[in-house]
Amino acid sequence: MRLTLFLSICLFTISCSETNNTTPRSDTSPEIDMGKDQASDTSDVFPDLGKDLAEDPSSGDLGGDANDMNPSDTNTEDVVDPDPGGVLLRADLREETMVNHMPLGYRIARDQMYTFRGIDDVGGRIEGIYSGRSVDTDGSRTPGGNCKKADGSDFGCSFNTEHSFAKVFLRRYLTEGSSEYRAAEGDIHHIFPSDQGINNERWHFAFGNTDCGQLMTCKINEESFLGLPTGATGSISCSHGDPEEGDSSCVMQVRDLRKGDIARAQFYMSVRYDMPIPEDSEQILREWNRDDLPDEREKKRNDRIERSQGNRNPFVDDPTLVDKIRNF
Numbered sequence: 592m593r594l595t596l597f598l599s600i601c602l603f604t605i606s607c608s609e610t611n612n613t614t615p616r617s618d619t620s621p622e623i624d625m626g627k628d629q630a631s632d633t634s635d636v637f638p639d640l641g642k643d644l645a646e647d648p649s650s651g652d653l654g655g656d657a658n659d660m661n662p663s664d665t666n667t668e669d670v671v672d673p674d675p676g677g678v679l680l681r682a683d684l685r686e687e688t689m690v691n692h693m694p695l696g697y698r699i700a701r702d703q704m705y706t707f708r709g710i711d712d713v714g715g716r717i718e719g720i721y722s723g724r725s726v727d728t729d730g731s732r733t734p735g736g737n738c739k740k741a742d743g744s745d746f747g748c749s750f751n752t753e754h755s756f757a758k759v760f761l762r763r764y765l766t767e768g769s770s771e772y773r774a775a776e777g778d779i780h781h782i783f784p785s786d787q788g789i790n791n792e793r794w795h796f797a798f799g800n801t802d803c804g805q806l807m808t809c810k811i812n813e814e815s816f817l818g819l820p821t822g823a824t825g826s827i828s829c830s831h832g833d834p835e836e837g838d839s840s841c842v843m844q845v846r847d848l849r850k851g852d853i854a855r856a857q858f859y860m861s862v863r864y865d866m867p868i869p870e871d872s873e874q875i876l877r878e879w880n881r882d883d884l885p886d887e888r889e890k891k892r893n894d895r896i897e898r899s900q901g902n903r904n905p906f907v908d909d910p911t912l913v914d915k916i917r918n919f
Contacts, residue, residue, distance in 0.1 A: 693901040696777045703779065716728065718784065719786045720755070720853070721753070721811075722813045733751055755781045793811070799843070799871065801841075816844040855880060855889075
């Protein structure tokens, strides 16, 4: 820029001196030696310009170089998460679980579970979700023959069907008797074989962690535990109370081998029927999902359910989807 200014001044000066004929040129006026080096001439008028040009020839470039810009001076658009909180993912999963779902109804669903070579028949035996007890498959909806505990010891028991997403909550969020309610009531993704006694005691207490096993204060203490939440003190009656409300002081801690199964069933029901999970339970269920990943038994059950009612539990196929959804 300074070079351009200098040249403009020189041209202007020369032009003026040539066109001004009224004042004779003095013989003593210094002659301009047009043969001199341009940088030398400029240094006489602008002493620093020649040095600048020598050190940085591009200093006369008015446009500059984009590469010389400081990156911190540029404005970059922040990267925006296209699906904050997994809202769109949740909607997509709901559509996915609905589109091919062929509701069976509670009666037919149980037939599909308990029949020979049915959904829950594994080698001629049916296993309870909470206790690990097992009975012979006999084709009925309440099998009980040859009952054995998880350790293989004989025990007397009879099975029925557990709604892991308790029916009280189905009635709370869905219209009882509606097609959606009937679909949820018989949705095999969340109903499991269970020992009748344990099923009745679990009632519709929330899922959670308890230290009653160490304290010997459990209402249920056989693989799974029913008692006060970890760290809580007080009565352990776990009273059933109002069938629509229950006693929130007690929680059901599922045995380690099936914690993830129960957690993924709850997440499925929340997405499929747009029903919320209480925040305290949700955080624990997230832990169970991470700690107990799907085993072959759970994966095969998902396959069999798809053959019966047409849809899958996406959280069994990909447990990492749980952490991509902020709220259930």
